[in-house]
Amino acid sequence: MTALFSLLPSSPSSSSLVFPHKIPNQFQFLKSKLNSHFKKRVSISSVLSIATDPQIPESVQTFWQWLSDEGVVSSKTPVRPGIVPEGLGLVATRDINKGEVVLEVPKRFWINPDAVAASEIGNLCFGLKPWISVALFLLREKSREDSKWKYYIDILPESTDSTIYWSEEELAEIQGTQLLSTTLGVKEYVENEFQKVEEEVILRNKKLFPFPITLDDFFWAFGILRSRAFSRLRNQNLVIIPFADLVNHSDIVTTEDHAHEVKGPAGLFSWDYLFSLRSPLTLKAGEQVFIQYDLNKSSADMALDYGFIESGAKRDAFTFTLEIPESDDFYGDKLDIAETNGLGESAYFDIKLDRPLPPTMLPYLRLLALGGTDAFLLESIFRNTIWSHLEVPVSRANEELICQVVQKACRSALNGYRTTLEEDEKLLEEGNLSTRHEMAVKIRVGEKKVLQHIEKVFKERESELDTLEYYQERRLKDLGLVGEQGEIIFWE
Numbered sequence: 001m002t003a004l005f006s007l008l009p010s011s012p013s014s015s016s017l018v019f020p021h022k023i024p025n026q027f028q029f030l031k032s033k034l035n036s037h038f039k040k041r042v043s044i045s046s047v048l049s050i051a052t053d054p055q056i057p058e059s060v061q062t063f064w065q066w067l068s069d070e071g072v073v074s075s076k077t078p079v080r081p082g083i084v085p086e087g088l089g090l091v092a093t094r095d096i097n098k099g100e101v102v103l104e105v106p107k108r109f110w111i112n113p114d115a116v117a118a119s120e121i122g123n124l125c126f127g128l129k130p131w132i133s134v135a136l137f138l139l140r141e142k143s144r145e146d147s148k149w150k151y152y153i154d155i156l157p158e159s160t161d162s163t164i165y166w167s168e169e170e171l172a173e174i175q176g177t178q179l180l181s182t183t184l185g186v187k188e189y190v191e192n193e194f195q196k197v198e199e200e201v202i203l204r205n206k207k208l209f210p211f212p213i214t215l216d217d218f219f220w221a222f223g224i225l226r227s228r229a230f231s232r233l234r235n236q237n238l239v240i241i242p243f244a245d246l247v248n249h250s251d252i253v254t255t256e257d258h259a260h261e262v263k264g265p266a267g268l269f270s271w272d273y274l275f276s277l278r279s280p281l282t283l284k285a286g287e288q289v290f291i292q293y294d295l296n297k298s299s300a301d302m303a304l305d306y307g308f309i310e311s312g313a314k315r316d317a318f319t320f321t322l323e324i325p326e327s328d329d330f331y332g333d334k335l336d337i338a339e340t341n342g343l344g345e346s347a348y349f350d351i352k353l354d355r356p357l358p359p360t361m362l363p364y365l366r367l368l369a370l371g372g373t374d375a376f377l378l379e380s381i382f383r384n385t386i387w388s389h390l391e392v393p394v395s396r397a398n399e400e401l402i403c404q405v406v407q408k409a410c411r412s413a414l415n416g417y418r419t420t421l422e423e424d425e426k427l428l429e430e431g432n433l434s435t436r437h438e439m440a441v442k443i444r445v446g447e448k449k450v451l452q453h454i455e456k457v458f459k460e461r462e463s464e465l466d467t468l469e470y471y472q473e474r475r476l477k478d479l480g481l482v483g484e485q486g487e488i489i490f491w492e
């Protein structure tokens with residue numbers, strides 16, 4: 001029965017990827033020089049008040065000083081960097097109103113494909129995927145003693161808890177999950193892209209890349225992009241904004257429109273585009289500024305991109321990948337119908353616990369299962385109306401088949417985990433898990449709950465098969481051949 005169509009684990013998203021590493025600090029020898037350089041301006045530092053905070057690492061103080069020298073921050077800036085549970089973060093220096101601008105960063109500091117194009121490696125990067133060109137740019141700037149972004153790059157983390165940085169042993173904790181297959185897919189993707197760019201760009205341009213770039217370096221850059229780039233600005237799909245990227249995420253924030261591109265003063269005598277960040281929350285002095293990174297990301301997306309997940313089940317999800325097999329007798333017709341209705345040979349359906357099934361999932365399932373005495377619906381005369389027929393049950397056999405196949409797929413996915421839901425819940429209750437282990441268990445719990453939920457939905461549907469109305473009855477009704485009570489009307 002399952003041969004009718006296949007249910008695959010979610011496909012690796014080609015979007016996320018990363019890896020940690022330690023790049024030796026090539027700038028150590030400059031430090032004493034820089035320190036004396038900055039000491040001369042202690043008065044400005046104390047106005048900006050972070051030099052007096054012993055918790056703040058020297059690199060962050062130097063970064064702050066640089067922002068001050070460049071006119072990006074001043075004594076009026078209502079936030080400063082702080083050490084918070086999420087690593088570095090932005091802390092209010094005075095009470096801040098909801099919607100108030102907390103920082104503005106001129107375009108000349110943004111790191112994006114435009115910055116790459118305008119740089120020495122612009123020509124080399126022409127035609128590369130935007131993220132790859134920005135990754136190369138970041139790595140090159142990281143190695144340069146005279147980089148404009150040096151003080152910013154110095155405060156970037158070596159890694160996050162993203163699953164792409166996990167060891168084999170840590171990954172074993174997510175065995176059977178979609179997150180594992182996505183993570184492995186992403187790692188393979190990054191490795192392949194690295195091999196290509198190493199051969200075609202890095203090794204052929206030793207003058208511009210005179211330092212070794214390893215796969216780990218490339219993963220580092222990739223991870224920085226996945227966890228820090230802003231993507232929803234006007235005209236900007238991939239942009240790193242130094243300073244603004246210190247802002248952490250909180251699920252308390254339920255809107256996403258905090259970042260704006262505005263035109264404004266960007267120095268003493270110049271105007272430029274500014275990245276402007278507004279606080280979505282009212283804050284008291286000393287409280288942390290938070291934003292919402294992405295309302296649509298699942299827990300697995302968050303784990304992969306940012307290396308953390310929220311508590312609570314609202315991001316728990318399972319992606320069903322359905323596919324019209326080429327071996328299907330009606331492959332061509334089904335593909336045509338799917339494509340005419342905005343779907344394809346494969347279709348992905350993200351299912352969440354508290355949400356109804358995606359609206360096109362049942363029609364697509366019914367299409368996949370269509371055959372036998374229902375196959376007449378695939379004939380070309382039905383082509384304009386077929387989708388509306390698929391939006392409601394087609395026949396008992398068709399509906400029964402989809403119920404059984406989906407339940408079977410859920411059970412098989414549930415059997416792929418090393419632990420049961422009960423065992424996972426006990427582990428969480430007992431506590432004492434490392435950050436990554438806890439994340440792994442929560443991901444397993446989330447996926448299993450969604451799978452059990454889907455199984456239940458289709459089990460209930462299967463129990464209602466006798467009460468559903470199918471195509472033939474609807475057709476008879478349309479023709480006036482069935483009465484109000486469902487009785488067939490005969491004529492003398």
Ligand SMILES: C[S@@+](CC[C@H](N)C(=O)[O-])C[C@H]1O[C@@H](n2cnc3c(N)ncnc32)[C@H](O)[C@@H]1O
Nearest residue numbers: 086087088160227228245246247248249306308
């Ligand atoms: C845009 S950066 C924010 C600045 C970052 N905290 C730092 O130290 O540089 C995003 C990263 O911050 C951390 N982060 C942000 N929000 C978090 C949260 N609510 N819980 C745990 N970590 C968080 C994660 O490591 C994430 O990859």
